[in-house]
Amino acid sequence: QVQLVESGGGLVQAGGSLRLSCAASGRMFTSYTMGWFRQAPGKEREFVAASSWSGGSTYYADSVKGRFTISRDNAKDTVYLQMNALKPEDTAVYYCNGDLSCIDYVCYPSEYWGQGIQVTVSS
Secondary structure, three states: OOEEEEEOOEEEEOOOOEEEEEEEEOOOHHHOOEEEEEEOOOOOOEEEEEEOOOOOOEEEOOOOOOOEEEEEEHHHOEEEEEEOOOOHHHOEEEEEEEOOEEEOOEEEOOOEEOOOEEEEEEO
């Protein structure tokens, strides 16, 4: 059974940092692109960041470039999202996704989702 479990969310002041983790099990996610999406209240779910299986290719939404960094530890089947210089508009539920398809710098999610974790940035 495929499982993606996020951790590390919470409440932080604007300008602060958080690191999200996503631990994968039940499938060889080490061989696949993994990434993050987020959904703010009243908005559609949107792409945030993705990393190829080797970490050699990374993709970011324009809104987080230069502030967020995605990384992965394949030995631990874990992908991370380091979020710096957080803004109130980063407030959302963040979802891990396994086996994304990224084509021409556009990334599409697979059916494999985590349960989501809340990130709240106060002004």
